[in-house]
Amino acid sequence: MGVLSKITRNCNHATLLIEKKLITTLSLRERIFLRIHLIGCDACRLYQAQTTKIGQMIKNLFNESPGVNITLDDEVKKEMQERIEEKLNKN
Amino acid sequence: MSNELDPHHWVKAHADYLYAYTRARISDEELARDLVQDTFLSALEKVGSFEGRSSERTWLTAILRNKIIDQYRKKSSGLLNADVQRAEEEQADFFNSDDGHWNNEPAPKHFGIDEYDPLQSKEFDHILMKCLKKLPALWMSVFTMKHLDEEQTDTICAELKLTVSNYWVIIHRAKLNLRACLQKNWI
Numbered sequence: 264m265g266v267l268s269k270i271t272r273n274c275n276h277a278t279l280l281i282e283k284k285l286i287t288t289l290s291l292r293e294r295i296f297l298r299i300h301l302i303g304c305d306a307c308r309l310y311q312a313q314t315t316k317i318g319q320m321i322k323n324l325f326n327e328s329p330g331v332n333i334t335l336d337d338e339v340k341k342e343m344q345e346r347i348e349e350k351l352n353k354n
Numbered sequence: 355m356s357n358e359l360d361p362h363h364w365v366k367a368h369a370d371y372l373y374a375y376t377r378a379r380i381s382d383e384e385l386a387r388d389l390v391q392d393t394f395l396s397a398l399e400k401v402g403s404f405e406g407r408s409s410e411r412t413w414l415t416a417i418l419r420n421k422i423i424d425q426y427r428k429k430s431s432g433l434l435n436a437d438v439q440r441a442e443e444e445q446a447d448f449f450n451s452d453d454g455h456w457n458n459e460p461a462p463k464h465f466g467i468d469e470y471d472p473l474q475s476k477e478f479d480h481i482l483m484k485c486l487k488k489l490p491a492l493w494m495s496v497f498t499m500k501h502l503d504e505e506q507t508d509t510i511c512a513e514l515k516l517t518v519s520n521y522w523v524i525i526h527r528a529k530l531n532l533r534a535c536l537q538k539n540w541i
């Protein structure tokens with residue numbers, strides 16, 4: 264396999280670089296690899312667009328205010344405070 | 355006003371908050387409850403180190419956060435966890451094993467996400483959530499620290515005891531799985 268086809272064929276590595284690029288700055292070598300790869304690879308160009316969107320969706324999902332209805336039962340809370348008092352009394 | 359601790363009111367004042375904080379990071383209800391209880395009890399042993407510079411809630415949350423990271427770390431200790439293995443098997447045929455090129459069937463195809471604007475609508479959050487739930491716990495911990503706590507890569511690696519290259523592998527595999535899951539389930 265020639266040097267060029269190692270770059271143009273390796274979508275596994277190209278998609279890793281796409282993910283890395285969304286978070287950090289790529290090295291020169293990595294940037295060159297990705298640029299050459301994407302020129303000829305429709306699938307990875309599509310991957311890049313889709314994974315960028317998925318990243319935004321994940322971000323939105325995590326940033327929704329956490330459910331206000333996530334609370335503990337009164338019974339559980341009562342028990343929790345009892346264990347605190349127990350431990351306070353021991354000291 | 356300097357902050358003071360009042361253990362007699364801890365549960366009433368903070369238990370629901372701490373529980374919701376935990377459940378946003380750990381889905382297991384029972385484990386989340388235990389971590390909150392455990393936080394109060396460890397806090398009692400540390401009251402001497404409370405200097406009143408932060409609020410009682412901030413101080414308790416910091417103790418809880420360490421316990422949550424401990425849980426995450428337990429999951430990262432065995433990189434060959436069964437759930438990681440299963441997820442990796444799912445993508446074993448994504449790329450040609452000789453040259454790394456996409457195999458025909460799993461390669462990205464156009465689907466609904468291409469016309470979808472996540473900033474305008476949350477219509478497909480439930481599909482995303484369903485796909486996230488299938489990820490290995492360790493991969494999910496990485497996403498949670500990155501997106502919920504907005505931690506930097508080096509902090510996440512240090513706290514989860516991951517090498518940086520391991521981190522990229524996890525992000526890569528997690529996104530490959532998510533994208534494939536979305537393509538399959540998008541309506």
Ligand SMILES: [Zn+2]
Pocket residue numbers: 272273274275277300304306307308456
């Ligand atoms: Zn490619």
